Amino acid sequence: MSKPDRIFRQIFQFGSTDLTHWFPSHMAKGMKKMMATLKKVDLVVEVHDARIPIAGRNTILKELMGVRPSLLVLNKMDLADLDKTKMIIDNLREERENKQMMFCECLTQHSRSAKKVMPKIVEIIESSERYNRDEEVEYSILCTGIPNVGKSSLINAMRRLHLKKGRGTSTAPTPGVTRSVLHKIKVNERPTIWLYDTPGVLTPQIQHPDIGMKLAVCGTIPDHRVGIDIICDYLLYILNKQEIHKYVEYFELDSPTDDIMQVLFHIADKQKKTILLKTYDGSVVRRPDMFRAADMMLRAFRKGELGRVTLDDA
Known part of the structure; x- marks a missing residue:
């Protein structure tokens, strides 16, 4: 049996992200x-x-x-x-x-x-x-x-x-x-x-960060509570784990990747999404707008444009 060309992450590192106590x-x-x-x-x-x-x-x-x-x-x-x-x-x-x-x-x-x-x-x-x-x-x-x-x-x-x-x-x-x-x-x-009609109500305590991230990807928890770049990184992890690589064609990437910064930089470059930043010497330079690129990626997923995905495991 031939080895796969790429080996993607099997575990997502949550770091300091805490979604277990969001209950307004x-x-x-x-x-x-x-x-x-x-x-x-x-x-x-x-x-x-x-x-x-x-x-x-x-x-x-x-x-x-x-x-x-x-x-x-x-x-x-x-x-x-x-x-x-x-x-x-x-x-x-x-x-x-x-x-x-x-x-x-x-x-x-x-x-x-x-x-x-x-x-x-x-x-x-x-x-x-x-x-x-x-x-x-x-x-x-x-x-x-x-x-x-x-x-x-x-x-x-x-x-x-x-x-x-x-x-x-x-x-x-x-x-x-x-x-x-x-x-x-x-x-x-x-x-x-x-x-x-009733307000949307989460359980008072989310049992695991993985559950919280799935909720965030689907827009159940506000993006700013997590960080849109972190949500996109988790989404990329899920898509690769489930071997759903429609994002490659959709965003015109060369191949699947596990590097979310590479994906967002590519999206920003292709879509000409940039921001002006002031450097230490006072000059102004144009840089890729990674936030807008992440927003585009997340919106594409939520519209179903990156494939039909069930985040939970059967």
């Missing part, structure tokens, strides 16, 4: 409000990023799912390696008494998968015990998940599909836009269904 106060408040809202709802819809089906789980939300009937929606399926994610989900099914799960992609105007969510919600509610809500004619659901997994996009897709109305909640490419449990949002007419 609005998340703690949101969690308390969610607990109080549970008695008002018939179903909990937990939205996940299909690229991180394990790292993206909040263990506290997992406990919530056992209190009421639940539906796990794995969003952004168009960005994930579905074969790998499905293997992981098969393992998750064994942990859940309620095995209601489905894949979804809510960012396009005519998402076929988004159309299947509401019928599944109605099916689960009407086949479940409604506890103290038997006399309520209208249904209520609680939508939960960690930050930036597409909860707001799902809500807006449901309103667009079933009410022919616009946005019911704000969306943004950065985590933390929804900061409180909002007033009820109507998402369906027949039957009438109201939805409680």
Whole structure:
């Protein structure tokens, strides 16, 4: 057997990066409000990023799912390696008494998968015990998940599909836009269904730096909390480890590499992204803008342009 041309890193050195304690106060408040809202709802819809089906789980939300009937929606399926994610989900099914799960992609105007969510919600509610809500004619659901997994996009897709109305909640490419449990949002007419939107909530303590980095790559933790160059380095490590080298063609590199600075310098040079810096003698020189290059690399990954990737191991 011939040896591979290149040997890439098998372990990522985290250094001083600490992502295990990022839990803003609005998340703690949101969690308390969610607990109080549970008695008002018939179903909990937990939205996940299909690229991180394990790292993206909040263990506290997992406990919530056992209190009421639940539906796990794995969003952004168009960005994930579905074969790998499905293997992981098969393992998750064994942990859940309620095995209601489905894949979804809510960012396009005519998402076929988004159309299947509401019928599944109605099916689960009407086949479940409604506890103290038997006399309520209208249904209520609680939508939960960690930050930036597409909860707001799902809500807006449901309103667009079933009410022919616009946005019911704000969306943004950065985590933390929804900061409180909002007033009820109507998402369906027949039957009438109201939805409680919630802030994205991480587990209070991330168990391992590797989990934190996967969350950061997917935009669940703000880039500035980690450092965009470090996130890109971890992304490069994952892509090489999984032998996904589409980045080579996309950024017009000569070959795969383990050197993130080489990649970012190349991107900056190709895209003519530069900054002016003052030297010690007072002169001004033009240098590659590594920050903008890193931003371009991360945006390309998050749009799916570097390949369909599931960061968790099956």
